[in-house]
Amino acid sequence: MTGSRRITYRDAVREALQEALRRDPRVFLMGEDVGRYGGSYGCSKGLLAEFGEARIRDTPLSESAFTGAGIGAALGGMRPIVEIMTVNFSLLALDQIVNSAATLRHMSGGQFSVPLVIRMATGAGRQLAAQHSHSLENWYAHVPGIKVVAPATVADARGMLWTALEDPDPVIIFEHAMLYNEEGDVPGGDSLTVPIDGAAIRRDGTDVSLITYGGSLKKVLAAADELAKEGISGEVIDLRSLRPLDERTILNSVEKTHRAVIVDEGWRSGSLAGEISARIMEGAFFALDWPVERVCSAEVPIPYARHLEIAATPQVPGIVSAVRRAMRR
């Protein structure tokens, strides 16, 4: 076992793709501009040269067709990785994902499964305005028959892909666009894979459970640092898997802290935060010393102007004040 390395999230995704393509000849990558362009976020730069056009497939702008083709190829014995540039474009493939990928196993009476991995970028923060700033993870997490994960750390970005490929069912990986430049440690050695079915406690605490995922983890950790200066000990839970939800970790934490603040970049109405809040109500109601607090995006399409985009999405000061409310300070 050698020491850990410090790399960017983008490089972690690229290494994970490269490893998967090397390990399993059934794996191939397809999507818009994944080849010559190197991926719209640069995650597949250099892969075309190593693996060739058959396995690094540039597609036309045809999200429904190439996502559906990924489902078909998975049925046919391959292990496709479909990259959809961003979650907003995935809406053009929603039919294939929801009506085919998620249903085939069940409606065939267990005869067929769809070992497909779909990766897509998500989230706001770069002033891309209303059509390119969505967090729609909850839409997918709503649907039985698929698994939804959100690697929030570089190590998870590096380690989740292979686990997802080994999974016999469709797995959607959400990569928050603001994370690609983030640097972080990946462990040394050969075993970089990580499980995709459980939450991780990123910081231990006793006063309040801060529950989040994806691009908001960094903000939540920063808020926890700030709260520690006020003597408030926040326990930070990174959900990692959005479907299924690791209910046990959430409930155990709330039983200990008696307070929960959920930070979710999705809009509040119908959000994952709403689902988690309901689970806490069902499973830990009598542990609560304060109503579950939610920090979500404002109910507005994400505006272009910088100050409005910041105001529309969860930020550290908003998280800190939610925790203070929960602590009755």
Added chain:
Amino acid sequence: MSAPPDPRVHLDREHCLKLLRTMMLIRRFEERCAELYGEQKIRGFLHLYIGEEANAVGVMQALTPEDAIVATYREHGHALARGLPATEVMAEMYGKATGSSRGRGGSMHIFDATRRFYGGNAIVGGGLPLAVGLALADKLREKTPVTCCFFGEGAAAEGEFHESLNLAALWKLPVLFVCENNRYAMGTALERSESEPDFCRHAASYRIPAEAVDGMDVVAVEFAARRAAQAIRDGAGPQFLENRTYRFRAHSMFDAELYRDKAEVEAWKQRCPIKRFRSWLIETGVVHDNDVAALERDVEAEVEAAVAFAEQASWEPEADLTRDVLTTLTPGGRR
């Protein structure tokens, strides 16, 4: 309602100066945008139209104020050619409250209801069904405007392209489809994304009359657009133009252009629509060097005025964050 435009192109001095000036305005406006982007005054994605100016400028000549326009995320040129003030467009790029979309949209989402400019759409192909619907509304209300829908050739790979063409033809809707074929869907070359790269044949398969046009020649574009618009006004149903053009710059700002040759870009730059039209006008004596110099000064002043306007414009107060999500109903104010 104003009279429909004359389907013929009258290349008098005044008209030629207008075409040239509008193309120059778009060019200078966007060069300035690129600079301002580097200075972080403009953020988000910035897709420049540089090289493609003849298309928006030529097509707009065939449209009346009653006609509707649906554009893409690369729509600064269409907005300016349609007559949106450069000040408001620039303020929008800055995200200011006086921008054409109150700073909510930015570069990719310029809208103007008074000019029936139904905006930039950042979802590739997303504007086509919208244009079909606008035309359907006009038809149902027995009005005669044309809905002009601009889109890139990348959109032709989307299902929405095919579904929209079929519907428009089936229902004989007054849509002018303008495919701006700049040969690259982001970084994917035409021949790598289309099994049939001749878009007129796609249109023909839906029985839509189609014509391929030199999108680097503003007069050719105007001529084709006038003919197509007239056919629509005469009740012939949807028409299709494939404007063969080229973007001189990257897809967006952050693009290393690994997918195309510098030599190819250089070759297309020789066909710059502004240079070509200007040289032709000078050679034929329609305009003179000093006319061009005057236009340059004029355009520069307009762009600088737009930048000054955007610089001093105010930001929308954060308290107004959630405005314009739904229509605010006033009692009796809406049917």
Added chain:
Amino acid sequence: MTDFRMPSLGADMEEGTLVEWLKQPGDQLHRGDIIAVVETQKGAIEIEVFHDGVLEKTHANPGTRLPVGTLLATIRGEGEAPGPPLPSAAPAELPRAPSPPPPRAIAPQPSARRKITPAALRRAIGDGLDIATLTPGPDGIIGLRELAQAPAPPKRRTGGINLDEMRKAIAAAMARSKREIPHYYVSSTIDMTPMVDWLSAENARRPAPDRILSAVPVIKACALALRKVPGLNGHFIDGRYVADDSVKMGVGIALHGGGLIAPALDGSDTMSLGDIMQRLSDLVARVRGGRLRSSELTDATVTLSNLGDESADTVLPVIYPPQVAIIGVGQIVERPWVVNGALTARKLATFTVAGDHRANDGRIAARFLKVLGQVLQTPEAL
């Protein structure tokens, strides 16, 4: 002069590595010329200039990683003399966001119903606490914090005592006391011989069920002394001492298996010894049976901690908030003692007052002990 800086080519571009200069100082530059190549996460990108002029000076060397906005070169405009570059304008600041909308607080509302959090409710039920006796926080809500500050250690209603919970309650109350209350201690040894002698005579003539424990005259004597020396009987609330008219003596009662409850004997100063004895027996039975009334847990105005049974000579007790004093009583032991100049054997006990120095002073406690000593010399008057 114009500054040429590392441009930002996307919100996700934070820095670039200068690969090479394509122009050298002295070169003529035209708007649109490619001046340098910069390596980014997305590959090498050619960087253009936006101004005509002459490249005056380059400020960065190839191979260096530079954040967006770093000065790369200075460009001299046409007709400008060579010279130092002008300071560039500061980038436009976004308006400081006005303070965020006030947090959605659950405001305290006048309501007949008490607001108690589920966690506090669960704990209160588990501990057999009467919710009606709990004091809400300033926001009108009873949460775990208010429970932790509740005046009496908890116990379970169903006969048994939840010792874990009780330990937690004692821990919370005592920790709060030691954290918040500046304790002082004043002690005095009192001759208990008259009281002990009188009591054995008194008990000898009472039927067995009516006999009185030695704690009873001590309680009564303390209560009387507290009446005579005001200042130790009451509560410290909102930063000030609030005296109580009657003495409600909290009496520490140990539980089998550990734990401690100090319920209040209302009217300790006015009841007869026989009545006090009855009340005390009743309390002990009900404490051990888990059937205390909530008022008995919260009403005490002062506490007596009697560890005489346990052979302790001196007891230095901890005040039970919000009370302002507690009296510790050691065992009664026969010791040599000087009375009227002659050494003699007497039955002695050491009394210690722990006082809350925010509410009273050692002088008061000393006076109290003096009066108590006097009272105990005439037990028949009790």
